[in-house]
Amino acid sequence: MERVIVSMQDPDMGMKMRNQRLLITVIPHAMTGRDIVDWLIQKYTITEEEALHIGNFLVKYGYIYPLKEPRNLCLKQDETPYRFQTPYYWTSTRWPASELDYAIYLAKKNIRKQGELIEYEKECYNALHKRINHTWDFVVMQAREQLRASKQRRKADRIVLECQEQAYWLINRPPPGVMDILEQGPDRRNVSDVMLYMWCLPLKNKLCMFVWVCSFVKYCEQYQDHDPIMQGCLPSNPWITDDIMYWNMNSETVTMPTKLRVERWSFSFMELLNDPLGRKELLTYLEKEFSAENLCFWQACEEVRHGEASKIAAKVDEVYKQFLAPGASRWVNIDSKTMEKTLEGIKHPHRFVLDDAQMHIYFLMKKDSYPRYLKSELYKNLLAKAIVPQETKKSVFPFMRRQRHSSPSPALVTQTAEDNGKAKPSAAKANAGTASQI
Amino acid sequence: MCDQTFVAITFGPCDSCSQNKPLMNIYLQNEPVNYCSLCVELMACQGLAKGETVSTLRAESENLKAKLEEERAKLHDVELHQVAEKVETLGQFVIKTRRTLKGHGNKVLCMDWCRDKRRMVSSSQVIMRSAAVCVLQEHAVTMPCTWVMACAYAPSGCVIACGGLDNKCSVYPLSLDKNENLAAKKKSVAMHTNYLSACSFTNSDMQLLTSSGDGTCALWDVESGQLLQSFHGHSADVLSLDLAPSETGNTFVSGGCDKKANVWDMRSGQNIQSFETHESDINSVKYYPSGDAFATGSDDATCRLYDLRADREVAIYSKESIIFGASSVDFSLSGRLLFAGYNDYNINVWDVLKGTRVAILFGHENRVSTVRVSPDGTAFCSGSWDNTLDFNPV
Numbered sequence A: 001m002e003r004v005i006v007s008m009q010d011p012d013m014g015m016k017m018r019n020q021r022l023l024i025t026v027i028p029h030a031m032t033g034r035d036i037v038d039w040l041i042q043k044y045t046i047t048e049e050e051a052l053h054i055g056n057f058l059v060k061y062g063y064i065y066p067l068k069e070p071r072n073l074c075l076k077q078d079e080t081p082y083r084f085q086t087p088y089y090w091t092s093t094r095w096p097a098s099e100l101d102y103a104i105y106l107a108k109k110n111i112r113k114q115g116e117l118i119e120y121e122k123e124c125y126n127a128l129h130k131r132i133n134h135t136w137d138f139v140v141m142q143a144r145e146q147l148r149a150s151k152q153r154r155k156a157d158r159i160v161l162e163c164q165e166q167a168y169w170l171i172n173r174p175p176p177g178v179m180d181i182l183e184q185g186p187d188r189r190n191v192s193d194v195m196l197y198m199w200c201l202p203l204k205n206k207l208c209m210f211v212w213v214c215s216f217v218k219y220c221e222q223y224q225d226h227d228p229i230m231q232g233c234l235p236s237n238p239w240i241t242d243d244i245m246y247w248n249m250n251s252e253t254v255t256m257p258t259k260l261r262v263e264r265w266s267f268s269f270m271e272l273l274n275d276p277l278g279r280k281e282l283l284t285y286l287e288k289e290f291s292a293e294n295l296c297f298w299q300a301c302e303e304v305r306h307g308e309a310s311k312i313a314a315k316v317d318e319v320y321k322q323f324l325a326p327g328a329s330r331w332v333n334i335d336s337k338t339m340e341k342t343l344e345g346i347k348h349p350h351r352f353v354l355d356d357a358q359m360h361i362y363f364l365m366k367k368d369s370y371p372r373y374l375k376s377e378l379y380k381n382l383l384a385k386a387i388v389p390q391e392t393k394k395s396v397f398p399f400m401r402r403q404r405h406s407s408p409s410p411a412l413v414t415q416t417a418e419d420n421g422k423a424k425p426s427a428a429k430a431n432a433g434t435a436s437q438i
Numbered sequence B: 001m002c003d004q005t006f007v008a009i010t011f012g013p014c015d016s017c018s019q020n021k022p023l024m025n026i027y028l029q030n031e032p033v034n035y036c037s038l039c040v041e042l043m044a045c046q047g048l049a050k051g052e053t054v055s056t057l058r059a060e061s062e063n064l065k066a067k068l069e070e071e072r073a074k075l076h077d078v079e080l081h082q083v084a085e086k087v088e089t090l091g092q093f094v095i096k097t098r099r100t101l102k103g104h105g106n107k108v109l110c111m112d113w114c115r116d117k118r119r120m121v122s123s124s125q126v127i128m129r130s131a132a133v134c135v136l137q138e139h140a141v142t143m144p145c146t147w148v149m150a151c152a153y154a155p156s157g158c159v160i161a162c163g164g165l166d167n168k169c170s171v172y173p174l175s176l177d178k179n180e181n182l183a184a185k186k187k188s189v190a191m192h193t194n195y196l197s198a199c200s201f202t203n204s205d206m207q208l209l210t211s212s213g214d215g216t217c218a219l220w221d222v223e224s225g226q227l228l229q230s231f232h233g234h235s236a237d238v239l240s241l242d243l244a245p246s247e248t249g250n251t252f253v254s255g256g257c258d259k260k261a262n263v264w265d266m267r268s269g270q271n272i273q274s275f276e277t278h279e280s281d282i283n284s285v286k287y288y289p290s291g292d293a294f295a296t297g298s299d300d301a302t303c304r305l306y307d308l309r310a311d312r313e314v315a316i317y318s319k320e321s322i323i324f325g326a327s328s329v330d331f332s333l334s335g336r337l338l339f340a341g342y343n344d345y346n347i348n349v350w351d352v353l354k355g356t357r358v359a360i361l362f363g364h365e366n367r368v369s370t371v372r373v374s375p376d377g378t379a380f381c382s383g384s385w386d387n388t389l390d391f392n393p394v
Helices: A002-008 A031-044 A048-060 A099-114 A119-131 A133-151 A155-172 A209-226 A243-249 A259-265 A269-273 A277-288 A291-304 A311-326 A334-345 A357-375 A375-383 A411-418 B036-051 B054-074 B078-086
Strands: A018-022 A025-032 A062-068 A081-084 B011-015 B020-028 B031-036 B100-102 B110-112 B118-124 B128-134 B137-142 B150-154 B161-164 B168-173 B185-189 B196-201 B207-212 B217-219 B229-232 B238-243 B250-254 B261-265 B271-275 B282-287 B293-298 B303-307 B312-317 B326-331 B337-342 B345-352 B357-362 B366-375 B380-384 B388-394
Touching: A002 A133, A002 B118, A018 B054, A031 A048, A048 B217, A048 B357, A099 A119, A099 A133, A099 A155, A119 A133, A119 A155, A133 A155, A155 A357, A209 A259, A259 A269, A259 A277, A259 A375, A269 A277, A269 A357, A277 A291, A277 A357, A277 A375, A277 B366, A291 A311, A291 A357, A311 A334, A334 A357, B110 B380, B118 B150, B118 B161, B128 B303, B161 B196, B161 B293, B168 B196, B168 B207, B185 B217, B207 B238, B207 B250, B217 B238, B250 B282, B250 B293, B337 B366, B337 B380, B345 B366
Parallel strands: B110 B150, B110 B366, B150 B196, B196 B238, B238 B282, B282 B326, B326 B366
Antiparallel strands: A018 A025, A025 A081, A062 A081, B011 B020, B020 B031, B100 B388, B110 B118, B118 B128, B128 B137, B150 B161, B161 B168, B168 B185, B196 B207, B207 B217, B217 B229, B238 B250, B250 B261, B261 B271, B282 B293, B293 B303, B303 B312, B326 B337, B337 B345, B345 B357, B366 B380, B380 B388
């Protein structure tokens, strides 16, 4: 933020400042709110809204303060005069705004004009009086001295100094109900002294940047039609129209998938596997090719990798019996080297013992079965039959609100499996008080 | 789509203690060796004891860093936005807030979507809620600590994990009975020596990845609460992590207060890649949908995109008028848009390819602490210190 302020005060390119009349005295080097906003717009080529937003922050953080209504720390885009706060009082210098200083400030105010302290300030004053009673004489003496010194200054200077100090304390001791701008969240420890880390120069592909950078463009273009935020989604975005057709049509158990979804399976093997419906389709296809055991093996390996640690040994054993043992019912075709290594590893089973075999099968499916699946009749038929949903128009009668039903919780799904369908999904009306809708 | 190119011996007999353990590849006097993590620690401490002071190690690491930069610079020949010039420009976006959840009584610190695309969990200074958003059904759990900075939904949707200043990550099973006291079923899984900054489930409910203010990330087994792997390499608080959506599903990236973003291999615990171009704390990291790159948001008011294969930063998203740090970033489904929430209460939407800002959203009255796009990409949710969560589709 200082960067902005410093450039604002730049004699050539900075803000135009002029003398402002405040009551009777003339304050030098003041500027109007309007000027501030205009300057920001011009310098950073931003919209008015954004300039106002930034300007507001400058005031809230105490770099600029208003002269007319000092308690109201916000930027008004009119003729209200403002001034720059002196760097001594900048928030970034982080002087600890101690209680002693605050006490002196309040005492000064009290002495200067009885009854000038407002409610919360009075409370603070009394609280401080109790707390640092032992130094109270010192506080009062300091306050008196400072007041005497300031009386010797010109009135304009005096007002300026008073305003500066007031602005400073408004930021550091905000009145109740006003947000504390200085709140930062939990403290973060910064760089520690001991830096022990191993530098490993990784294996790098020496291809040039152009290739990688083009891949981003390609990816974005490929997925553009599937991105609801960019292209909108059919039948309609459920967040806009409250119509959950889109989610229903794309749920996992639907019989006929949408065209976009089926298209997406052709982007990469991972897309196909990640979609449960896609996986089912692939299984059907592989069964026709008599290589379904590959997919089953891959799935079993995934379960070992991500499952509970206590069950690993048992699962690995099962996998061995089903897929790897010589003469197993669903024997998978892995090259001998990997097979040897895996069998060796199974003697001491751990989470990653099947990784090499799994990788091998994965790439086998990816390079062989997957491209053939995409060319197969099964896939082409599905693509042809897939639905392209109709766009639903927004309801004409705005007062006819749809009943909002809760979707069945995933917790419910597993519970139903256990309880045999005793629980039912609940449907409740929307709570108008807590939701706002445009 | 490129295959994982980093192949390292990750499990087997350690070169020094000969026990079968997960291994780390390190270079000793320019020779690659495989040590288990215990031996690495021992050796590092011994190295220091033998007269290698911290300053000599530091000098050595500076040397290596300089060498790495040299290598990287040789390969730089084109910028992302140059290639993207041919891509058509995006029109102006009109993004409106559709729903606002005001139920939190305190600053919203973190949120996560469930895979069913409708539910989310959000955490604030005290309460953690899960809400289905078409109907505002909610569970609320009071946490024993003041700042709950991390929360995550499990892939199955049945379990929630959260943690914060209590240095722990606790796991709560969700049930339908609203009256049931969820806090009673809580299970502490992760234990760190400083606050928990982020947590995430890996592909299943059984494993939890956490990052902490003590400078480490760790992988835990949920069932037993056991530490499976720990990741050392940051020299300051780790603030954020994200799992790679890659085929092999073995890596994740973390960003911290030491301005570094590190990519880790989950199996070996090794730091595969490191990026240090930010000028201040990295608050948030997020993978590009294809898994080949990731974006970071930082206190230096910029967001940057790093490519993993080219091993360097490829784009910076910044503007002179943005002077506050970015607290949270997320990509849209196609990866074309980057949503970034800032400490100046705004959300800026960037065009990832061209590097320009597409839209700016003024919806909040206090810092935006978290921005997340829903799993199907239909909307994104922003949580803020003004106690609300806003949902915005287009």
